[in-house]
Amino acid sequence: xxxxxxxxxxxxxxxxxxxxxxxxxxxxxxxxxxxxxxxxxxxxxxxxxxxxxxxxxxxxxxxxxxxxxxxxxxxxxxxxxxxxxxxxxxxxxxxxxxxxxxxxxxxxxx
Amino acid sequence: xxxxxxxxxxxxxxxxxxxxxxxxxxxxxxxxxxxxxxxxxxxxxxxxxxxxxxxxxxxxxxxxxxxxxxxxxxxxxxxxxxxxxxxxxxxxxxxxxxxxxxxxxxxxxxxxxx
Numbered sequence: 001x002x003x004x005x006x007x008x009x010x011x012x013x014x015x016x017x018x019x020x021x022x023x024x025x026x027x028x029x030x031x032x033x034x035x036x037x038x039x040x041x042x043x044x045x046x047x048x049x050x051x052x053x054x055x056x057x058x059x060x061x062x063x064x065x066x067x068x069x070x071x072x073x074x075x076x077x078x079x080x081x082x083x084x085x086x087x088x089x090x091x092x093x094x095x096x097x098x099x100x101x102x103x104x105x106x107x108x109x110x
Numbered sequence: 111x112x113x114x115x116x117x118x119x120x121x122x123x124x125x126x127x128x129x130x131x132x133x134x135x136x137x138x139x140x141x142x143x144x145x146x147x148x149x150x151x152x153x154x155x156x157x158x159x160x161x162x163x164x165x166x167x168x169x170x171x172x173x174x175x176x177x178x179x180x181x182x183x184x185x186x187x188x189x190x191x192x193x194x195x196x197x198x199x200x201x202x203x204x205x206x207x208x209x210x211x212x213x214x215x216x217x218x219x220x221x222x223x224x
Contacts, residue, residue, distance in 0.1 A: 030209055042114075042200055042215030043153075088152060092209025097143060097168065100153040 004032070004089040004101035012107040019076040021104040023089030024069075032065055032072050033090045033098065043088065046074070081110045113137065114216035116201050121221045123195075131186045131219045133201035142184035143202040143213065146170060153200060159184055160207060188221065195223045 007022045023032070031050045035043040047063045049056045049072065056063045062075040076083055086105050090098040114135045123129045135142065141160050145153040155168030159178040173192025178184055184203075188195045199219045204211040 033212060035213075040198075040218070040220075042217050043202075043213075044215070045212035048212055097155050097158045098209060098213065099155070100145075102150075102152040 004091045004099060006087065006089055006101045006104040008104060009102070010105045010107070012109065013079060014109050015079060015081055017079055019079050019083070019106055019108070021074045021087050021106070023072045023074070023101060025072075025089075025091050026070065029067075029091045031092060034061075034063060034072075034074050035088045035090060035100075037086045037088065037103070039085070046087075076106075079106075079108045081108050084108045114201060114203055114214055116199075116216035116219050118219060119217065121219055123221070123223050125223055126190045127223075128190060129188050129195075129221065129223075131188070131199055131201075131221070133184045133186065133216060135182050135184075135203045135214070135216075137203055137205075137214060138181070139203035139205050139214070140181070141204045141206060141211075142178065143204075144168075144174070144176065144184070144186045145200045145202065147198045147200060147218075156186065156199075188223075195221060197221060 004023050004025045033048045034046040037043045047058050049063050049065045060077045065072045086103040088100050088103045090100045117132045143158040144156040147153050154170050156174050157176040159165035162181050165176050165178050175187045201216045202213040204213045
């Protein structure tokens with residue numbers, strides 16, 4: 001099974017609202033990353049949060065990490081139609097490569 | 111422009127034929143990766159390479175082969191042994207080992223085998 005699993009699988013909100021996506025993982029990690037994928041395109045890196053960090057911000061994005069609960073959340077504030085995409089968390093699981101979850105499909109209605 | 115290129119964007123092949131997907135990067139990154147993505151799913155790691163002339167199997171390497179003869183190139187061959195090759199293939203690179211760095215992705219190649 002996937003190391004990181006996003007929740008919910010799909011989310012539909014109105015423009016201007018906040019969107020929250022969650023990621024749970026099973027084993028210890030060195031860091032956790034979030035990526036965005038527009039339909040039919042490659043992934044774009046959003047944020048990397050290390051295991052000793054609890055919160056990180058980048059523009060309208062806020063990521064939290066709770067290693068005791070093995071979970072992370074991605075908050076997008078004041079969403080825009082252009083935020084419509086799939087969002088993936090990725091963890092390292094002590095390997096040399098990343099393991100991606102199945103993603104949350106976000107739809108922002110104008 | 112720096113980045114990763116994948117070609118072609120769409121590829122159609124008959125069953126039983128081998129096909130090679132191209133991936134080139136001019137970011138001077140040491141590590142490169144190949145992922146497979148099926149509709150509505152996440153990415154699954156096929157192969158990765160940390161350095162020239164070295165590569166490692168990922169989670170779903172069966173039916174695929176790679177080479178890393180040059181730092182900037184990491185082609186993926188989908189062989190006839192791959193039972194269900196139709197998918198979206200993504201190539202990525204990173205400055206060093208994958209877990210410590212962000213990965214930069216190419217635009218992908220959509221392969222359809224009939």
